[in-house]
Amino acid sequence: MRPIQLGTLAMVLCLAVPAFAQTKSPGTPAAAVDWKAMDRKWLDSEKTGDLNYLEKFFADSYVLVLANGETYTKKEWLGILKGPDRPTILSINPENIQVHQFGNVAILTDHTTIQGHDSKGNNIGGEFNVFRVVIKQDGIWKATGVVMNPDLSKK
Amino acid sequence: MKHAYCLSVTILLIAASGVVALAQAPGRMAGEDVATTVSILDHVWLDAAHNHDGETADWLFAHDFVEIHPGGVLVNKRQQVDMIKDTKLGDIAIQSTDIQVRYASPDVAVLTDTTTIRGTQGESNYSGQYRVMRVFAKQNGRWRAAGAGLARLPTQ
Numbered sequence: 001m002r003p004i005q006l007g008t009l010a011m012v013l014c015l016a017v018p019a020f021a022q023t024k025s026p027g028t029p030a031a032a033v034d035w036k037a038m039d040r041k042w043l044d045s046e047k048t049g050d051l052n053y054l055e056k057f058f059a060d061s062y063v064l065v066l067a068n069g070e071t072y073t074k075k076e077w078l079g080i081l082k083g084p085d086r087p088t089i090l091s092i093n094p095e096n097i098q099v100h101q102f103g104n105v106a107i108l109t110d111h112t113t114i115q116g117h118d119s120k121g122n123n124i125g126g127e128f129n130v131f132r133v134v135i136k137q138d139g140i141w142k143a144t145g146v147v148m149n150p151d152l153s154k155k
Numbered sequence: 156m157k158h159a160y161c162l163s164v165t166i167l168l169i170a171a172s173g174v175v176a177l178a179q180a181p182g183r184m185a186g187e188d189v190a191t192t193v194s195i196l197d198h199v200w201l202d203a204a205h206n207h208d209g210e211t212a213d214w215l216f217a218h219d220f221v222e223i224h225p226g227g228v229l230v231n232k233r234q235q236v237d238m239i240k241d242t243k244l245g246d247i248a249i250q251s252t253d254i255q256v257r258y259a260s261p262d263v264a265v266l267t268d269t270t271t272i273r274g275t276q277g278e279s280n281y282s283g284q285y286r287v288m289r290v291f292a293k294q295n296g297r298w299r300a301a302g303a304g305l306a307r308l309p310t311q
Binding site for chain 2: 065068069071101103104107137149
């Protein structure tokens with residue numbers, strides 16, 4: 001196993017050479033970001049169908065992974081929210097929001113409780129631990145990814 | 156053996172850093188292929204998990220690393236590294252396919268893949284397929300894994 005790992009690391013190190021050649025982006029004073037407000041605004045917009053906000057808040061790279069593994073791009077997900085098959089979200093409450101920031105990317109984790117149903121009336125509610133990724137583009141924080149995971153400890 | 160391994164990696168890193176320091180030019184990108192780099196790091200990550208290689212995981216994971224495991228359990232870097240290096244938890248076979256780099260910038264990359272796991276660790280049976288989102292961030296000139304979220308795919 002060791003020779004394989006060393007080989008892999010050697011490849012990585014070769015790739016690391018150009019990486020080290022890069023200059024760091026100029027440091028800018030970090031403006032305080034109200035991550036919890038961002039998280040709540042995001043979810044409120046999903047609930048109320050504020051598509052104008054979501055269109056701007058979702059980066060073009062946005063990808064949503066639902067708890068069953070179904071994956072949607074920004075275009076696909078906004079298309080669902082705009083269309084007749086949009087889910088009805090009665091309530092969506094994020095709790096225990098935690099932030100892990102790494103420069104121009106931040107990972108928000110939260111425990112979200114959803115009550116609602118899909119267009120056919122099937123229950124889509126539950127308790128989820130959610131992994132959210134936001135990136136800073138041109139000075140603006142945007143959502144680029146979500147992975148939902150059912151909180152099985154609650155079952 | 157482990158000391159020799161770490162020493163080799165350290166020497167290579169120092170050598171690479173030295174070469175690159177000479178090559179740096181302000182405001183200029185070095186044409187790094189971020190997508191390729193993080194795709195390889197994706198495999199390094201899974202190899203470390205498969206081989207109980209806690210040292211490589213510790214090298215790869217950022218200090219504030221976070222992962223959501225299947226079932227919704229959140230773990231930090233220390234917990235994840237401890238799980239990886241604990242041989243008593245049992246072996247798991249891990250393979251990733253369909254790696255898609257969703258976002259790449261000079262200091263951030265987000266990718267998704269389909270990870271297939273076979274085996275159990277402790278009392279948890281992880282066997283199955285997962286849609287995984289992995290986040291990488293460049294810190295002090297080096298790419299590190301910042302976090303991952305997994306969603307289990309339905310059994311077919």
